[in-house]
Amino acid sequence: MRIDVLTLFPEMFESPLSASILKRAQEAGIVDIHLTDIRSFSKDKHNKVDDRPYGGGPGMVMMCRPIFDSFEHVEKLALEKPHTILLTPQGQPFNQKKAIELSKEKRLILISGRYEGFDERIRIGLGAEQISIGDYVLSGGELAAMVVIDAAVRLLAGALGDEDSSKDDSFSEGLLEYPHYTRPEVFRDMKVPDVLLSGHHAEIEKYRRDQALKRTKQNRPDLLRDNPPEDQ
Numbered sequence: 001m002r003i004d005v006l007t008l009f010p011e012m013f014e015s016p017l018s019a020s021i022l023k024r025a026q027e028a029g030i031v032d033i034h035l036t037d038i039r040s041f042s043k044d045k046h047n048k049v050d051d052r053p054y055g056g057g058p059g060m061v062m063m064c065r066p067i068f069d070s071f072e073h074v075e076k077l078a079l080e081k082p083h084t085i086l087l088t089p090q091g092q093p094f095n096q097k098k099a100i101e102l103s104k105e106k107r108l109i110l111i112s113g114r115y116e117g118f119d120e121r122i123r124i125g126l127g128a129e130q131i132s133i134g135d136y137v138l139s140g141g142e143l144a145a146m147v148v149i150d151a152a153v154r155l156l157a158g159a160l161g162d163e164d165s166s167k168d169d170s171f172s173e174g175l176l177e178y179p180h181y182t183r184p185e186v187f188r189d190m191k192v193p194d195v196l197l198s199g200h201h202a203e204i205e206k207y208r209r210d211q212a213l214k215r216t217k218q219n220r221p222d223l224l225r226d227n228p229p230e231d232q
């Protein structure tokens, strides 16, 4: 997969992209991530990329020209047609289903906003999918882009050490994941449930399924309402 990110702050991506799974996935050639500074496409002598809003009001708005120019430049850098995403709190909520969908794309272009957001003609003209990572407002789209990249890349074949480890993850089957334990068997009087030490695979599977359901009922009953499990 190739991912291009258009941003005013490419340096914000350095640390998350150079550690752990994202680092290994790039080194293994599973994903190729490119950062493009929108400001380098400004035609203005002061490198301006934002301007005051028509109609007045607070803040500045990201101008069309540098974003269209940077997008059209980056689009030509690879043959595959990109799936383009505009990060905005006004987009569809990001979730695991969307991460799975995006992980099947050959190529993504993510556009991070700043200031009061994008000139509306960027949304209209690029026809990008709009994605929000939650009902709150961030200072910029960079953290949102990193969330989308991380969630999608860890699903690519070979990105995780163990291929199976994303299968039971929360949301994959519409449920939160069951609780995990590791050594020691007893820690501050809290004991690992006997069933996990029993070696009975069927019983362990049943325990985990029951725990996943219980936890989902407690913490996220909306998941069960929206997507009732087949065995319930």
Ligand code: SAM
Binding pocket: 087, 088, 089, 090, 111, 112, 113, 114, 115, 116, 117, 118, 131, 132, 133, 134, 135, 136, 137, 138, 139, 140, 141, 142, 144
């Ligand atoms: N004035 C805009 C509004 O109320 O919709 C918010 C602009 S926000 C300060 C600046 C940029 O941060 C946005 O253009 C977007 O790229 C990014 N952003 C902020 N919150 C986000 C969220 N929840 N999900 C995705 N991107 C977000």
